[in-house]
Amino acid sequence: MKNLLVYHFKTYLKSYKLLLPFLIYLIYLFAAYGIMPFSIVSSFSESTGVLFFIMAYVGFSYAELENPVTEQLILLRINNDTLYYLSRMTVLLIIGVVMSLLGILYPLVLNIVNNDHLFTRNLQFEDVTIGFFLHCLMAFLGAMTGSFFHPRIIKNRKMAVLLLFFFAVMGISKGALAEYFPPTRLIAWVFPPVFDILASFTKLEFFAIPAMALPVTLTIAYGLVLMIGQIQLLKRSKF
């Protein structure tokens, strides 16, 4: 697994495909925390939403980058397709954790620089841990959503881009849509539960774990279904 991870990281970093999403997230953080003070919960909420979109792009571009010939050569070496695909997902998860760290550390450092005046109230340990966890969760969800639209799962790439865009936008806007058109609730579960998780804490002053428990469970389950589904589809479709 270690050697697979090293190989995947080398391949990915040498392609410079990570640079653009990384810079976009950085620019977002600069802009979003430009004028203080902020509500801790709502600013973290916005940041996790942005991270979902960025990681969806990272997941998608990472799947695009995979070369079928080198993939075949490695699959023959390891004789374990599941391990190969899991290693690729792990790379995405590690990138997600790094991006989440960035999303948490930047306001944390800025708050220290501004003598604790960045937010409308004092930042507590729980804010940081729950905020980091939520960033990681959304990064996981975004990465799994983006990588699901793999070239071997959806061969028509134009369709894949449109579908990913549609799924990502519906994920975040399905709540608002359901208010106008209640029947859409019937199919809302198909889309990533971004709205569900953001709605569970956005209007609060403090993170409330009991209110977040169900959406968090849903998000983990949704991400795992995408992950397992993707691995099974890739193993079945072959080349």
Next chain:
Amino acid sequence: MDRVLISLNTISKYFGRKLILKDINLEITPKNAIALLGPNGSGKSTLLKIIGGLAKISSGAINYAPQLKIAYIPENFPKIDLTPAEFIKALGLIGGLTHEQVNTSMTDLFQTYQMDDMRDVPIKHLSKGTIQKVAVIQALLTTPDVLLLDEPLSGQDIQSQQLFIQMVQKLHQQGVATIMSCHERFLVNQLAHTAYEISDHQLIPLDLSSLKQVKYDLLIFEAPAEAALDAELDNLIEHAEWDQNRLKLIVPSDHSDVVLKALLKRQFKLRAMEGMDQ
């Protein structure tokens, strides 16, 4: 009787509704040297991938001996960002070799294939022939049980081809089974004990003795400026390799006179000519 490494039992393959292979039966045992011939699009590469377990089959069954090591030389190795050294090293480590084993084996192979100067150049910047050498080296990093070769000599210079042929012959002696798709008959003569043609979606055994009767000549010319080979002449030539204004040809001996006359007429200058060993 040799143990069966891979057996294909009434394999069929469709791409959508298009039938590619129908009811293919094949047993691969150690030291087998099988050549698959057939026109482009006949399903040679698909069959190789099926043998390697890389392509899905529509019906039938494939059985593999346990712990089987399969190596594969693809026809078109991709232009990736990694250098040959980085890629080969990564592949070796992923395959379970130690750093020391990878370094030793990799250094030997880079030297053998005269790639020392290019080991740290990104693969995407290498020529087609050199990239094909990377494809060969990655497959030979360890000794496999079965070696799958998809048009292995495409783009390689004649010197590398000879090296490659020697290396595969050595692998045969070590008991490695090889299955190769190719169109160069001189290669079949040197590397295969059994040959099949994929015709009408099926494997048709070929009489190898008739192929072995074909003899080849190596011709080296100095070409006039902006010279090129036309399609008519191309049909008579088994393999052509340009090195600036130097043209190396492998031609069936029956056609050598015709090719020689035609090229001399076009102001090509003959620099060397010799029969090729079978």
